[in-house]
Amino acid sequence: MTAGVYLHIPFCKSRCSYCDFATDVWRSGDVVERYVEALCREIESEPAASAAGQFAVGDSISSNWPPAYAGGSDPNWPPAYAGGSDPNWPPAYAGGSDPNWPPAYAGGSDIDTNWPPAYAGGSDIDTIYFGGGTPSLLTPEQAGKILAKVRKRFSVANNAEITLEMNPATVTHESLVAYRSLGINRASFGVQTFDDRDLKLLARGHDSKDARTTFRMLRDAGFTNISFDLIAGLPGQTMANWMRNLDEAAALSPEHISLYLLEIHEGTPLAEQMRSGRRKAIADELAAEMYEAMLDRLAAEGYEQYEISNFSRPGFAARHNVKYWRLDPVFGFGVSAHSFDGRRRYANERDTTAYVRSIEQNGTAKVMCEDAVLASEFVFLGLRMEEGISLDEYLTRFGRDLIEELRNELADLIDKGLIEMSPSRIKLTLKGKLFSNEVFAVFV
Numbered sequence: 095m096t097a098g099v100y101l102h103i104p105f106c107k108s109r110c111s112y113c114d115f116a117t118d119v120w121r122s123g124d125v126v127e128r129y130v131e132a133l134c135r136e137i138e139s140e141p142a143a144s145a146a147g148q149f150a151v152g153d154s155i156s157s158n159w160p161p162a163y164a165g166g167s168d169p170n171w172p173p174a175y176a177g178g179s180d181p182n183w184p185p186a187y188a189g190g191s192d193p194n195w196p197p198a199y200a201g202g203s204d205i206d207t208n209w210p211p212a213y214a215g216g217s218d219i220d221t222i223y224f225g226g227g228t229p230s231l232l233t234p235e236q237a238g239k240i241l242a243k244v245r246k247r248f249s250v251a252n253n254a255e256i257t258l259e260m261n262p263a264t265v266t267h268e269s270l271v272a273y274r275s276l277g278i279n280r281a282s283f284g285v286q287t288f289d290d291r292d293l294k295l296l297a298r299g300h301d302s303k304d305a306r307t308t309f310r311m312l313r314d315a316g317f318t319n320i321s322f323d324l325i326a327g328l329p330g331q332t333m334a335n336w337m338r339n340l341d342e343a344a345a346l347s348p349e350h351i352s353l354y355l356l357e358i359h360e361g362t363p364l365a366e367q368m369r370s371g372r373r374k375a376i377a378d379e380l381a382a383e384m385y386e387a388m389l390d391r392l393a394a395e396g397y398e399q400y401e402i403s404n405f406s407r408p409g410f411a412a413r414h415n416v417k418y419w420r421l422d423p424v425f426g427f428g429v430s431a432h433s434f435d436g437r438r439r440y441a442n443e444r445d446t447t448a449y450v451r452s453i454e455q456n457g458t459a460k461v462m463c464e465d466a467v468l469a470s471e472f473v474f475l476g477l478r479m480e481e482g483i484s485l486d487e488y489l490t491r492f493g494r495d496l497i498e499e500l501r502n503e504l505a506d507l508i509d510k511g512l513i514e515m516s517p518s519r520i521k522l523t524l525k526g527k528l529f530s531n532e533v534f535a536v537f538v
């Protein structure tokens with residue numbers, strides 16, 4: 095199992111009317127520079143995902159990892175482990191070099207570099223993702239400095255997918271060429287809509303011409319893996335308007351398209367406009383029709399749906415994003431970044447100033463660490479994928495039979511037409527994709 099690295103860049107040129115992300119309006123080069131310094135320090139100084147010292151990336155044998163492990167046959171680690179070939183720990187362990195235990199364990203010595211899943215020492219990072227915010231506000235020098243720290247801290251695979259989120263009108267030909275020369279090989283491009291009236295409503299700070307121009311610049315600079323973000327269900331949006339958006343996207347032919355239904359977050363200017371009646375949400379039925387129309391249109395254009403909201407040309411699924419749905423480890427750095435080390439979830443400070451101060455003073459900005467609820471996360475994250483979940487994998491990973499566990503609930507979801515089940519897998523139906531929250535609620 096390989097891990098990913100997420101790097102949060104919280105600055106934007108201005109704030110969009112619907113946004114509730116941890117992002118700050120770009121104030122000055124000094125502020126950004128200080129943030130980049132803090133980010134670099136976090137990457138190099140902190141065992142990733144480890145406020146509690148659980149995880150020590152790059153150390154071949156860490157006495158701090160996992161928490162209570164002290165080498166040898168420490169009876170405190172994990173709870174049921176009694177050293178030797180304790181048959182009770184973990185469930186599938188049968189002593190010796192049982193190849194079934196745990197999935198990634200290859201037997202042999204106590205310290206297997208591929209085990210447990212969270213361990214990323216060695217050469218185990220194959221995706222890096224600059225998210226935001228607007229990471230394309232970083233100069234290539236700043237992006238290069240951050241990447242150098244990542245490459246020093248982790249061993250990064252030669253064929254790693256390295257994504258930078260970009261917004262229209264924030265890059266030049268020169269900056270794009272420089273990003274490419276750093277190894278950044280994927281652009282996630284915040285188009286949102288090609289309708290200039292809607293772009294104004296969203297306060298995006300660019301128009302549709304900027305989007306087309308930036309897309310051509312990306313191609314000219316050698317980007318062969320470009321993703322568009324589009325938002326459906328904007329206030330006042332009609333089906334004809336939505337179809338025009340899909341026409342525009344298809345004409346540019348990116349390798350990947352992510353579609354989001356507009357969500358209204360409390361505290362945003364758009365929420366206030368909706369509350370005051372100046373904007374009206376579209377009907378749920380129309381949003382559902384837009385989703386279905388998009389499935390048909392993108393399929394006709396040769397895109398494969400691999401997740402509820404994500405479509406790609408064959409071979410261009412976002413490797414980094416798939417890690418979240420498959421419960422692979424992802425180590426997050428930067429303000430509000432989240433990490434998952436295979437067992438626990440961690441979150442960083444959400445305020446940029448507090449994050450920088452915390453890193454400068456303590457070298458860490460972790461504010462949350464909790465055990466992941468792995469079995470339910472495996473189900474409701476896995477169901478987001480087009481392929482659904484494997485019942486055998488559930489049994490192997492958690493030692494339980496999902497059908498035995500939730501027989502009545504699964505029957506009910508099948509009756510409602512929300513999931514379909516084969517002898518080996520469960521997946522969402524089209525209706526299930528439209529009402530996915532109703533399905534996921536069963537497994538939380």
Ligand code: SF4
Nearest residue numbers: 106109110113226227
């Ligand atoms: S560009 Fe993205 S992160 Fe920045 S304000 Fe707009 S929606 Fe938020």
